[in-house]
Amino acid sequence: MHSILPFLLAMIVVILLLEMLAAKLRIAYPILLVIAGLMISFIPGLPVVKIDPDLIFFIFLPPLLFEAAWSISFKEMKKWWRIIGSFAFLVVFFTAFSVAFITNYFVPGFTIALGFLLGGIVSPPDAVSTGAITKFVKIPNSTSTILEGESLLNDASSLIIFRFALVAVGTGQFIWQEATMSFLWMVIGGAGIGLLLGWLFVQAHKRLPTDAPSDIILTLIEPYFMYWIAEKVHSSGVLAVVAGGLFMSTRRLLFLNSTSRVRGFSVWESFVFILNGIVFFIIGLQLPEVVSGLRSEGISLNTAIGYGVLVTGVLIASRMISSYAAMIATMIFRPGVVPHARSNRRRFLMPLLLGWTGMRGVVSLAAALAIPITLNGEAFPHRNLILFITFVVILLTLVVQGLTLPYIIGRSKLFDAFSEEPEKEVKRKLNDGLRKHSYQFLKNKYDNELHDHAGLQRMLKHWEEKMEADDDDWMNEKTKLIFIEMLDSQRNYLSELNKDPSINEEFIRQQLFRIDLEEERLKMI
Template sequence: MHTLLPFLLAMVAAIVLLNMWATKLKIAYPILLVLAGLIVSFIPGLPVVRVNPDLIFFIFLPPLLFDAAWAISFKEMKKWWRIIGSFAFLVVFFTALSVALVTNHLIPGFTIALGFLLGGIVSPPDAVSTGAITKFVKIPKSFSAILEGESLLNDASSLIIFRFALIAVGTGSFVWQEATLSFLWMVIGGVGIGLLLAWLFVQAHKRLPTDAPSDIALTLIEPYFMYWVAEQVHSSGVMAVVSGGLFMSARRLVFLNSASRIMGYGVWQSFVFILNGVVFLIIGLELPEIVDGMRSNGIPLGTAIGYGLLVTGVLIAARIISSYAAMIATFIFRPSVAPRASSRKAQFTIPLILGWTGMRGVVSLAAALAIPPTLLGGAAFPYRNLILFITFVVILLTLLIQGLTLPYFINRTSLFNEALREDKEHEATKKMKKDLKQHAYQFLKNKYDNELHGHTGLEKILMHWEEKTKAADDSWMNDGTKAIFVELLESQRQYLSELNKDVSINEEIIRKQLYQIDLEEERLKII
């Protein structure tokens, strides 16, 4: 333990340094993490780090999915539900099927069940990798909402495929009737359990005398509890965490105070960042053992790399084909929601860019590491090391090839220049802030009109919202004035919540303003 703990701390320090270096180079930090994982595999004498495959999902997936559910705009998901749903379910199944057929045909001894297992592992694009890459280029909010929504839901669909394939490999049989009933229970039961537990957690936050640290501690526990309960009844823990996370995210203003929201944001960002980095480094530490295992099974390293290149090509092709199929189907059946572009050429370039966003990441790694070393009877799990190696190659290649070239393609094509409409968004933000100040003024006039006359504190509140200036002396802010100020801020939150129901308004603008209101409320506490 005394040697392992410094090593784990060094891993965290390395992750932080790699992130800083990635920021300096203006590339996505998952690219450097996966390269670091590869480099680590060549360093002799490092401690062997093994994580129980049964615990991989439980340790890493719940917080990653929960954080993604909190970050996404549910309003945008509803707006683009058709394309998100098609990519999250139909495209994932098509990709897994393509991988299964190709590997079954070209890899000796690789069964259809093993092909679906590999397909379920590598089919979901990674939201963290995509987000880290696209932050260096300007893309429309609708485009990022589609990518985020797809990444959230396709984790659930791909892991369900993974789970059924794992059963098929272990038992050697697959009964469609039982699989269909089990699939329905996994989806419906998982969603139901997630929503029920999320409602109970919301009530606990509201009714218990919690403060910011205890609120944050509870949010760290909650995704694990949702996942564990769902898995105990043989439902989908992934669906439970996703549905529960979306439910709680939509009600964050109801059960969390401003301090909990502000502090929780930083804690969760750091926690998820470290989890992502640790998974990449773990696979790097296990690579030597994986390569030795392949060689003992008679699979040369060069052959395994070739299989990795093959599967990567299948994944990229399947996603691009699916993107064009989705666009053609949209033009035929729903032309009113078809993508708009400045020219016919640009319109047909959008699916290519969407297809090029299929970087794989931490969920695929976690799924591959979760494959048990042995079957129920004690025999070695067939091709486990090869599947792990192919998964690593797929992640490495998609991050390097697609991740490094995606910003270039977006900037080169100038595809989203018109769609961005930065001026329009800037004007929308200005209008919202102006309306918000007018709302604050009217709130005070309507509710505290009599108190305004001759009350220095309330008059300064009016000046604050009319002119947004800071008073040089904060002594005017007594307890009574603070109470009114806090009530005013809560009224603004309610106003923004109602404003967010307008589908034409970008929810990210609303969230930024809500964060500013939380900061303002916290500032009051130290005056």
């Protein structure tokens, strides 16, 4: 343990440096992580890091899915549930089906069951990768919601395929009646267990005398409980985490205070970032062993790369076909929800662009690593090839699609053609509404006390001025810079004041935290 600890710490430092470099280059950090994972496989003498395949899902998936469920807007998901549902389930099944039959035809010794196993692994686009890439370009909120919602739910459907394919590979048969009943129990039972546990956890937060640290620790533990209990009764742990996470995220204002929310956001963002980086590095550390296993099976590196390119092409083609099918079906059955474009040509270009957004990432890696090493006492068939193909798929989709997607969106100006209320206008309406609401709240509820209380009078005057002022008059860019400079001056003052031994440092820290919150608030204006 002592020998590998410095290496693990160095790995985390490298992950952080890569994230900084990605921000400097204005590219998505998963792109650099997957490249680093490839490069690390060429470094000789690195320790071999092995994790029990049975623990891969349990360690990495629950927190990643839980955080994704908290990040997405459930209200927007309901608005676009038809297209999200079709991409999350129908498209995943179609993609896995395509991969299964293509690999069965072109890869010697690859059965249909193994093809479905590989299809279940590589079919789900990655929410983290998609979000990291699209943050550098301007896309409509509706498109962003569809991509995030699809990436959240398709993890569940693809991993259900993965589990059934594992059973089929192990037993050599697939009984449709049993599979249907098992599938229904996995979906209904998983979602039900997640909702029930989500409700129990909300009650625990509300009724127990928790503070911010205990709230955050509980949220870190909860996804693991959801996943473990659902898996114990042979339902879908993934769906349990997704359903429970969505349930709790919609009620966060009811059981978490502002301190827990502010601190919890930073903790979860850092935690998920490190998990993503570690998974990419683990596969990089295992690549030499995987390549050695391929050669022992008589499969050359060039041949394996060719299979990876073939599967990547199938994934991209399947997604594009599905995008056009979804667009046509929506135009026929639900024409009212089709985004309004300036021309039919632009409208039919959008599915092409959506088809180019299917970057794969950490969920596919975790699923591939979770394949058991042995099956019925013998080596799992083509495990090394499946791992290698998965890595090639992730590498190609992240590097090729990930690097070109922002350029294509920016150059084509495709999303500029779709009518959606400008973000600035929406924020202006929200700010105006908040000002009027705050002013009316004070006037209606505390009107009798306003004349006798100087503090309330100043508060009312404050909101009167904000309500009457234009956004640019109240806080334009120049005023914001001056305000932030003033906050920095306050920090310096408090730091100097802290040198006085008679002043409790805890009070200083509380004031510094308040200043940090004020600066964060300014950045949101």
